[in-house]
Amino acid sequence: MADAPADARPGPAGTPALAIRDVRKLYGDLEAIRSVSLDVADGEFVSLLGPSGCGKSTLLMIVAGLGRASGGTVAIHGEPVTGPRRDTGVVFQSPVLLPWRSVLDNVLLPIEFQGLSRQTYEPRARDLLRMARIDQFADALPHQLSGGMKQRAAICRALVHEPGLLLMDEPFSALDAITRDEMGVELLRLWQTFRKTVVFVTHSIREAAFLSDRVLVMGRRPATIVEEVAIDLPRPRQIAMTEDEAFNRHVRRLRRAIEANHG
Amino acid sequence: MAEPSSSRRAGSAGTAAVVWPVAVTVGLLAGWELIVRALGVRPIILPAPSEIVRVMIARHEVLLDNLWPSLTLTVLGFLLSVVGGVAVALLITYSRIFRLGFYPIIVVSQVVPKVSIAPLFIVWFGTGLVSNLMLAFLVAFFPMTINAVMGFGSTDGDIQKMARAFMGSPAQIFWKIRLPNAMPHIFAGMKISITLAIIGVIVSEFVASQEGIGYLIKLSSGLLDTPLMMAAITVLSLAGLALYGLIALAERRAVYWQPPADVGAGGG
Ligand SMILES: Nc1ncnc2c1ncn2[C@@H]1O[C@H](COP(=O)(O)OP(=O)(O)O)[C@@H](O)[C@H]1O
Numbered sequence: 068m069a070d071a072p073a074d075a076r077p078g079p080a081g082t083p084a085l086a087i088r089d090v091r092k093l094y095g096d097l098e099a100i101r102s103v104s105l106d107v108a109d110g111e112f113v114s115l116l117g118p119s120g121c122g123k124s125t126l127l128m129i130v131a132g133l134g135r136a137s138g139g140t141v142a143i144h145g146e147p148v149t150g151p152r153r154d155t156g157v158v159f160q161s162p163v164l165l166p167w168r169s170v171l172d173n174v175l176l177p178i179e180f181q182g183l184s185r186q187t188y189e190p191r192a193r194d195l196l197r198m199a200r201i202d203q204f205a206d207a208l209p210h211q212l213s214g215g216m217k218q219r220a221a222i223c224r225a226l227v228h229e230p231g232l233l234l235m236d237e238p239f240s241a242l243d244a245i246t247r248d249e250m251g252v253e254l255l256r257l258w259q260t261f262r263k264t265v266v267f268v269t270h271s272i273r274e275a276a277f278l279s280d281r282v283l284v285m286g287r288r289p290a291t292i293v294e295e296v297a298i299d300l301p302r303p304r305q306i307a308m309t310e311d312e313a314f315n316r317h318v319r320r321l322r323r324a325i326e327a328n329h330g
Numbered sequence: 331m332a333e334p335s336s337s338r339r340a341g342s343a344g345t346a347a348v349v350w351p352v353a354v355t356v357g358l359l360a361g362w363e364l365i366v367r368a369l370g371v372r373p374i375i376l377p378a379p380s381e382i383v384r385v386m387i388a389r390h391e392v393l394l395d396n397l398w399p400s401l402t403l404t405v406l407g408f409l410l411s412v413v414g415g416v417a418v419a420l421l422i423t424y425s426r427i428f429r430l431g432f433y434p435i436i437v438v439s440q441v442v443p444k445v446s447i448a449p450l451f452i453v454w455f456g457t458g459l460v461s462n463l464m465l466a467f468l469v470a471f472f473p474m475t476i477n478a479v480m481g482f483g484s485t486d487g488d489i490q491k492m493a494r495a496f497m498g499s500p501a502q503i504f505w506k507i508r509l510p511n512a513m514p515h516i517f518a519g520m521k522i523s524i525t526l527a528i529i530g531v532i533v534s535e536f537v538a539s540q541e542g543i544g545y546l547i548k549l550s551s552g553l554l555d556t557p558l559m560m561a562a563i564t565v566l567s568l569a570g571l572a573l574y575g576l577i578a579l580a581e582r583r584a585v586y587w588q589p590p591a592d593v594g595a596g597g598g
């Protein structure tokens with residue numbers, strides 16, 4: 068399978084995969100986001116970390132083209148975001164699979180919506196299911212799957228149309244702790260293969276530290292980015308690494324940043 | 331790797347759900363038979379089940395001759411109500427003016443006992459099939475519409491967000507998401523509508539008709555032929571049960587992804 072998707076071609080030298088400039092958001096009188104600016108490089112795995120209600124989803128939905136900013140701009144590979152785009156894939160907190168469609172047909176939904184050839188993409192969808200280790204459930208209905216397996220299917224759906232940018236809004240927060248750790252490892256394995264740019268929203272410090280190249284800590288509402296921590300742990304990452312002092316140093320630093328701004 | 335969730339329904343519970351109602355029905359019929367025989371109740375007051383069955387067999391021709399027109403009208407009225415109800419539900423779902431202007435009227439008009447309009451229909455359409463069909467349609471139409479509106483409106487917000495994120499057009503979202511999502515509600519509406527369509531037909535046959543089970547019931551009542559009346563009622567009930575069963579069967583096939591749910595809004 069082609070590694071670099073057509074629309075993830077590096078733009079003019081230095082154009083980031085995602086550029087957020089002074090984005091603000093008001094819900095009526097409620098100021099959800101004061102000002103957020105942020106660049107994400109091609110192939111980078113970035114997490115937005117902050118407690119619930121701080122504006123993470125609001126920001127991510129603006130990037131996904133599902134919500135409008137009250138000010139500022141978002142550009143993907145230099146193109147301003149004005150609505151949902153073909154080159155983004157989104158994973159939500161709940162799997163939102165259609166209960167009447169088989170797992171495979173759920174994964175192919177973006178292909179149908181975008182008028183692409185089902186025949187062309189079906190092998191890719193099956194490859195994705197295999198990599199997510201749920202290929203034996205391709206023809207099953209969603210209600211036959213466990214929560215973790217449903218979320219794997221949702222990730223496959225977000226990747227099937229070869230987006231250059233993957234947006235994930237607390238995708239594992241509804242899962243139990245053990246499944247959650249496994250899903251992190253699996254996600255990194257997929258990411259290692261595809262090297263998409265990922266923006267991952269979470270309120271779990273450990274999860275952010277384990278997955279990311281870089282973690283952005285968001286302050287309490289109205290949101291701003293209060294701290295940026297590069298996670299220089301080697302890849303591929305293993306669960307065992309969460310025992311290491313290097314990992315825990317990052318976790319402590321992130322926790323201090325959160326406590327300083329939310330305490 | 332996690333195990334698939336166990337969502338099999340217990341087979342023994344399914345068997346119990348059949349055995350108990352059947353046992354109780356048989357018990358009630360047996361009790362009825364025994365009491366009528368023991369007390370020597372005259373058939374004109376209350377015929378025994380065995381007597382009703384005897385009449386059903388002996389007079390099957392007159393029963394069937396009157397069943398077909400009622401059945402045809404019921405099915406036609408029902409089909410009209412499904413087509414009309416879904417069409418109006420679509421207007422209500424997609425047109426703001428319809429939703430604001432007409433939907434409240436439709437909801438409020440639920441309170442009007444539609445069968446009371448039967449004599450008015452006779453003034454308008456005469457004593458004929460058109461009148462009967464209109465009444466069957468009218469009583470079946472409202473619950474169908476309301477259930478379909480609920481169905482089209484019941485797509486959850488996350489699913490709509492997902493559909494927009496993956497660039498579904500409004501038409502695609504309708505065919506691939508809203509319509510299948512509405513199917514359980516539409517079937518719930520159909521189950522209510524079919525029983526109401528039967529009521530509509532029978533009432534209009536009571537009021538003015540020269541044929542049909544409603545006519546036969548009224549006629550045998552006038553002749554004090556209670557066994558024939560009970561036979562007609564039994565045939566009607568069996569036909570109603572069969573129609574309901576057909577819809578339930580279709581529902582099982584069409585809504586294969588979930589157990590049949592009682593999501594219906596009542597009406598009448
Ligand atoms: N549609 C909305 N209308 C009004 N307020 C909203 C809406 N969506 C979110 N908010 C508010 O904006 C703030 C940020 O919400 P959200 O982005 O969902 O936070 P997070 O994802 O970090 O938990 C919260 O206080 C929330 O109540």
Ligand SMILES: [Mg+2]
Pocket residue numbers: 120123124125236237
């Ligand atoms: Mg959120």
